[in-house]
Amino acid sequence: MANANPNGAQITDEIAVQINGMHKWYGEFHVLKDINLTVNRGERIVICGPSGSGKSTMIRCINRLEEHQQGQIIVNGTELTSDLKQIDAVRREVGMCFQHFNLFPHLTIMENCTLAPIWVRKVPKKEAEETAMKYLERVKIPEQAHKYPGQLSGGQQQRVAIARSLCMNPEIMLFDEPTSALDPEMISEVLDVMIDLAQEGMTMLCVTHEMGFARKVANRVIFMDGGQIIEQNEPEEFFNNPQSERTQLFLSQIL
Numbered sequence: 001m002a003n004a005n006p007n008g009a010q011i012t013d014e015i016a017v018q019i020n021g022m023h024k025w026y027g028e029f030h031v032l033k034d035i036n037l038t039v040n041r042g043e044r045i046v047i048c049g050p051s052g053s054g055k056s057t058m059i060r061c062i063n064r065l066e067e068h069q070q071g072q073i074i075v076n077g078t079e080l081t082s083d084l085k086q087i088d089a090v091r092r093e094v095g096m097c098f099q100h101f102n103l104f105p106h107l108t109i110m111e112n113c114t115l116a117p118i119w120v121r122k123v124p125k126k127e128a129e130e131t132a133m134k135y136l137e138r139v140k141i142p143e144q145a146h147k148y149p150g151q152l153s154g155g156q157q158q159r160v161a162i163a164r165s166l167c168m169n170p171e172i173m174l175f176d177e178p179t180s181a182l183d184p185e186m187i188s189e190v191l192d193v194m195i196d197l198a199q200e201g202m203t204m205l206c207v208t209h210e211m212g213f214a215r216k217v218a219n220r221v222i223f224m225d226g227g228q229i230i231e232q233n234e235p236e237e238f239f240n241n242p243q244s245e246r247t248q249l250f251l252s253q254i255l
């Protein structure tokens with residue numbers, strides 16, 4: 001089903017995120033340059049690239065933790081503007097997990113998972129707790145519900161952060177290097193949860209350098225450098241036959 005949006009861009013229900021000619025500056029610094037990206041519903045996209053290339057900034061623009069200055073970002077058919085109500089709506093549809101889990105240390109795991117559903121979504125407490133338990137079971141730590149974040153390992157805390165996002169029932173999940181702060185033995189327990197999510201059909205954009213994960217679940221890998229999307233391709237082609245020299249150099253350094 002297609003409908004026209006006022007700016008002339010074509011929107012269909014199949015498209016989760018559409019970015020057209022988007023630019024962003026931090027003061028004088030031109031951090032994102034002419035980003036064009038269409039994310040179809042159910043796609044699993046891995047974003048990689050050197051440190052400082054603008055990966056975090058780009059995905060943070062998608063749930064408006066950062067503001068772009070030029071071009072369009074359309075999430076679930078709504079163009080992001082500075083309208084605060086609309087920002088709330090977008091945040092409800094777009095979940096995000098960060099490198100540093102950002103759990104509230106003074107709240108239990110259960111309270112971390114039910115805070116936003118109860119206060120933002122006005123879900124009754126009992127129902128919010130049932131939902132939280134369902135997702136804590138899915139990330140395999142229901143027994144930790146009454147502990148505090150500081151009592152859990154990094155891998156467990158990141159799984160709580162994922163469960164907490166899922167409690168808001170998002171349509172799209174953004175991940176920003178969710179395993180890069182973890183000890184090596186904890187990486188796979190978080191990736192396994194992300195693989196499950198991908199297999200259930202969640203639309204996902206993941207900034208990660210876990211190339212095994214990219215090969216396994218991504219349908220597209222995007223390489224960024226210097227604030228631009230340099231190259232994108234399906235994983236096999238991306239890894240075996242990178243086109244640009246910058247991609248080749250990057251891959252030679254991380255693989």
Ligand code: ADP
Nearest residue numbers: 026029031049050051052053054055056057058
């Ligand atoms: P990546 O996630 O690829 O490492 P970032 O999106 O974090 O890259 O950063 C891209 C560039 O923007 C870097 O040069 C970084 O120093 C700069 N930058 C990031 N956040 C800010 C900010 N809040 N203010 C100014 N510059 C920033």
Ligand code: MG
Nearest residue numbers: 055056057176
């Ligand atoms: Mg980053």
